[in-house]
Amino acid sequence: MKVALIGLGSVGRGVATMLAKKDLGLTITGIADSKSGLIEDKGINITKVLANKKKTGMCGDSRITAIDVIKKADYDALIEVTPTNALSGEPATGYIRTALNRKKHVVTSNKGPVALSYKELRALALKKGVAFRYEATVAGAIPIMHVLEHGLAGNEILAIYGVLNGTCNFILTRMADEGLTYEQALMEAREMGYAEADPTYDVQGIDAAIKLVILANTIWGNGVKLGDVDRTGIDLLTADALRLAEEEGCTIRLIAEAIPRKKLIRVSPRIIEKTHPLVVEGTLNALTLETDMAKEITLIGRGAGSIETASAIIGDLLFIRDCHVQRP
Amino acid sequence: MQVSMKLEMKDSPGQLVAALKPISDVGGNIIAVIHQREPGPDNDTLDVQIVLELPEGRLDKLVVLLQEQGVHIQRVDEERLLYKRTVIMIGHLMHTDLSDTVDQIDSTGFAEVCELSMSMPSVNERSSSRLTIKAVSKDDMESALAILRRVCRQKSLFLIEPLEEIA
Numbered sequence: 001m002k003v004a005l006i007g008l009g010s011v012g013r014g015v016a017t018m019l020a021k022k023d024l025g026l027t028i029t030g031i032a033d034s035k036s037g038l039i040e041d042k043g044i045n046i047t048k049v050l051a052n053k054k055k056t057g058m059c060g061d062s063r064i065t066a067i068d069v070i071k072k073a074d075y076d077a078l079i080e081v082t083p084t085n086a087l088s089g090e091p092a093t094g095y096i097r098t099a100l101n102r103k104k105h106v107v108t109s110n111k112g113p114v115a116l117s118y119k120e121l122r123a124l125a126l127k128k129g130v131a132f133r134y135e136a137t138v139a140g141a142i143p144i145m146h147v148l149e150h151g152l153a154g155n156e157i158l159a160i161y162g163v164l165n166g167t168c169n170f171i172l173t174r175m176a177d178e179g180l181t182y183e184q185a186l187m188e189a190r191e192m193g194y195a196e197a198d199p200t201y202d203v204q205g206i207d208a209a210i211k212l213v214i215l216a217n218t219i220w221g222n223g224v225k226l227g228d229v230d231r232t233g234i235d236l237l238t239a240d241a242l243r244l245a246e247e248e249g250c251t252i253r254l255i256a257e258a259i260p261r262k263k264l265i266r267v268s269p270r271i272i273e274k275t276h277p278l279v280v281e282g283t284l285n286a287l288t289l290e291t292d293m294a295k296e297i298t299l300i301g302r303g304a305g306s307i308e309t310a311s312a313i314i315g316d317l318l319f320i321r322d323c324h325v326q327r328p
Numbered sequence: 329m330q331v332s333m334k335l336e337m338k339d340s341p342g343q344l345v346a347a348l349k350p351i352s353d354v355g356g357n358i359i360a361v362i363h364q365r366e367p368g369p370d371n372d373t374l375d376v377q378i379v380l381e382l383p384e385g386r387l388d389k390l391v392v393l394l395q396e397q398g399v400h401i402q403r404v405d406e407e408r409l410l411y412k413r414t415v416i417m418i419g420h421l422m423h424t425d426l427s428d429t430v431d432q433i434d435s436t437g438f439a440e441v442c443e444l445s446m447s448m449p450s451v452n453e454r455s456s457s458r459l460t461i462k463a464v465s466k467d468d469m470e471s472a473l474a475i476l477r478r479v480c481r482q483k484s485l486f487l488i489e490p491l492e493e494i495a
Contacts, residue, residue: 240456
């Protein structure tokens with residue numbers, strides 16, 4: 001199967017590296033970063049492109065743009081891994097729309113388009129007879145979408161609870177384990193590269209809320225938006241609060257939860273027993289699904305990282321190849 | 329005196345009413361009746377938990393009257409508040425009248441703050457406190473938490489609630 005890769009940041013490089021390293025039968029015929037692009041219908045030498053990118057900061061010809069690659073390259077599936085814009089969803093939404101209109105499958109790790117334009121993009125993919133998959137948008141390497149779609153097919157999903165932001169979980173773990181203040185733990189998260197210079201998006205629960213919106217739309221198709229999420233972050237927590245929880249055998253974690261029967265969609269710090277399966281350490285993510293037949297299922301795994309995210313993207317690509325492209 | 333009793337009786341029409349009658353006979357006031365219909369090997373008994381208010385010194389008489397009705401008393405506790413939840417509040421707790429905050433729960437009659445731990449780092453910094461609330465029933469607990477949420481909003485306090493057990 002031929003693929004085009006748009007975006008060569010951490011995730012894009014992870015995907016490219018794994019496609020070069022593993023013999024998965026996927027050939028990259030188009031590639032683009034923010035400054036340049038490259039189209040080769042017979043297949044691009046990824047190792048050479050990655051070396052070039054490292055040296056010059058560009059993957060190809062500066063006269064070729066991302067949209068040129070999406071419009072002109074010969075590929076079956078588009079891999080869209082450009083940076084997330086949570087407010088506009090652009091330019092990613094435009095890229096995805098263009099590829100779907102060309103009847104190309106799309107795999108993305110970009111939360112913006114899925115959170116903002118899920119209904120439209122899904123309807124367009126259905127109309128064009130192609131797949132639109134976004135496993136990598138929620139909980140990194142955890143195959144939550146595959147579990148929901150296939151493993152738990154036929155189940156009614158009654159509720160979903162989870163730790164969906166690794167940065168917050170790292171900060172809370174450090175505050176609990178070492179008695180650090182919020183400011184100290186945040187500084188440590190920055191030094192480790194887990195937190196951005198502007199941590200608002202993570203610590204105020206916006207990132208977790210966006211992922212919850214994606215999950216809720218996928219599971220219940222209820223059209224909820226970011227503004228519908230009742231959201232509280234962790235930036236007002238004190239070290240004393242964690243100690244007070246600890247005295248009761250509990251800790252505090254940022255929990256995202258959606259329970260349709262209670263009309264509840266919320267992200268907030270919660271007191272939780274230390275032995276609870278959702279209490280995971282460091283940057284890990286965890287998700288509990290409550291269903292009618294399977295009852296409770298909890299998944300734990302890495303929520304971020306270049307290769308970890310590539311795992312989710314490659315899983316989507318191979319699913320598309322096996323279920324759509326090669327199907328007679 | 330407030331009492332919680334766990335009773336076992338025959339699961340047949342009129343039994344529950346017959347069991348409850350002695351309570352009013354001794355001047356008691358029923359606060360809550362909780363059925364626990366658990367399918368057992370023989371399905372002819374019914375477990376009922378009753379929370380009641382009783383004048384002092386009447387408990388022994390009630391026990392005798394209940395036994396005369398053929399009701400088996402499994403347990404008697406002088407504890408009416410069956411549900412417990414712990415929350416954490418962060419903010420300027422003293423300046424926003426902590427005793428008023430606690431009183432808003434205590435004055436309900438169905439819930440009360442039974443434990444309070446607090447840490448006050450320095451005068452201008454926000455303090456943190458852990459409150460344990462007890463309530464008569466699950467619904468009463470929800471009502472008590474709703475009151476606390478409203479009070480915290482009014483007083484700009486940051487309330488951290490427990491993650492409910494998955495039902």
